[in-house]
Amino acid sequence: MDKPLLVSVVDDDESVREALPDLLKEFGFAVQAFSSAQAFLSSGYPSQTHCLILDVAMPGMSGPELQKELALRHFNIPIIFITALGDAAQCSHLMSQGAVDCLMKPFSEAALLKALSAALPVS
Amino acid sequence: MIRHQRKKGQDFEHEHRLQLPDGTIKHVHLVAHAMKDGEGQLEYIAALQDVTQRRLSEAALGKVRSELAHLARVASLGALTASIAHEVNQPLAGIITNASTCLRMLGANPPNVEGALETARRTIRDGNRASDVINRLRVLFSKKSITIEDVDINEAAREVIALLLGELQRGAVILHPEFADGLPPVRGDRVQLQQVILNLILNAKEAMSKMNDRPRRMQVSTGLQDGHVYLDVRDNGVGFDPQDAARLFSAFYTTKSSGMGIGLSVSHSIIEKHDGRIWACVNDIGPGATFRFAIPCKGLRDPVDVIEGIREPTREVFNG
Numbered sequence: 001m002d003k004p005l006l007v008s009v010v011d012d013d014e015s016v017r018e019a020l021p022d023l024l025k026e027f028g029f030a031v032q033a034f035s036s037a038q039a040f041l042s043s044g045y046p047s048q049t050h051c052l053i054l055d056v057a058m059p060g061m062s063g064p065e066l067q068k069e070l071a072l073r074h075f076n077i078p079i080i081f082i083t084a085l086g087d088a089a090q091c092s093h094l095m096s097q098g099a100v101d102c103l104m105k106p107f108s109e110a111a112l113l114k115a116l117s118a119a120l121p122v123s
Numbered sequence: 124m125i126r127h128q129r130k131k132g133q134d135f136e137h138e139h140r141l142q143l144p145d146g147t148i149k150h151v152h153l154v155a156h157a158m159k160d161g162e163g164q165l166e167y168i169a170a171l172q173d174v175t176q177r178r179l180s181e182a183a184l185g186k187v188r189s190e191l192a193h194l195a196r197v198a199s200l201g202a203l204t205a206s207i208a209h210e211v212n213q214p215l216a217g218i219i220t221n222a223s224t225c226l227r228m229l230g231a232n233p234p235n236v237e238g239a240l241e242t243a244r245r246t247i248r249d250g251n252r253a254s255d256v257i258n259r260l261r262v263l264f265s266k267k268s269i270t271i272e273d274v275d276i277n278e279a280a281r282e283v284i285a286l287l288l289g290e291l292q293r294g295a296v297i298l299h300p301e302f303a304d305g306l307p308p309v310r311g312d313r314v315q316l317q318q319v320i321l322n323l324i325l326n327a328k329e330a331m332s333k334m335n336d337r338p339r340r341m342q343v344s345t346g347l348q349d350g351h352v353y354l355d356v357r358d359n360g361v362g363f364d365p366q367d368a369a370r371l372f373s374a375f376y377t378t379k380s381s382g383m384g385i386g387l388s389v390s391h392s393i394i395e396k397h398d399g400r401i402w403a404c405v406n407d408i409g410p411g412a413t414f415r416f417a418i419p420c421k422g423l424r425d426p427v428d429v430i431e432g433i434r435e436p437t438r439e440v441f442n443g
Contacts, residue, residue, distance in 0.1 A: 019217045019220035057209070084209045084216065106212060106219040109223040
């Protein structure tokens, strides 16, 4: 059996960090969750991550800032943004900057699956 | 009544509510001065004034004030929409994700009952979290009559800050709370005082919103001074012209393009009704401004002149 693909979740909200990994595991992915952009960057996981699910507004480094930082470090990870602020204009801006999708919290399982299959076309 | 007063032979002053034969109500104010006439007889010189119009105006003013306070709350509700959406959407995201996981765990073969139980528990917890946010909002924004109780200013400020965390985060504001321990309670209406705290914090955030050359820092501190509990909101934003210090609290005075200029005037009337004082100063050290209100703590109502400028408590301390 193939090793499951790694999806990393970066969100400062604990509810999301608890809930989302379990659902992703149910989908068959391996999951790592981080409470901040800095924690993810210093973890050594960026190089192993196949898809990043990233919260937009976080204290310290924000989601879009992490996106820029990863690009600077030449990590080409497909990013799915998630946001609780419900700002459609910001979402379209983030997608124009290369994000695969931008999901407004609360998002459905179907929306998440659609975004994941766009981020990981092979699977 | 006059007979009763005659026995004392002193000056007196009374206010009466009279019902006229046609059913209308008149408020009259009687002032009488006692004097002795040439033969040593007690004589009164009195003036009877119809104060109906004044009483009605006062009642109308009280009503307008309370409407204005409500309007200001609704206005800040608009400013808070993003924050509220954030605070509610987070637990909703948890609920939907957990419920989806729960369905999958139960639908698996064999079902993962233990995992499903855990996700169901988390669903309930997140549901409660969303409901707490709504309850806090309901308390803050519903138009209800005034309730006087013992208010812990630290607790009241913490609740407001909890509601505003998303808004402050969105505005990249770093908040430093510095609450003094063991503060005595103050007597007052908790929701109205929270409205003042909310206004001060939103104003401070607004004052820093255009500033990009330095971190946006806000300090909310509480303490006890001269028998008064005070709360300070200090920002390092644009500050204000010291000449405007007095005008800041008048209605419709605003330096903001989006504001209605009623936030601070409503805050002023709320604090005044609590026998307290609210004022602003430009920071001595560094940029920005500090807004402070101080309210006499419980049991220390009588020495009202501890802080200069506090008016006498009146009969209608809490109308509305």
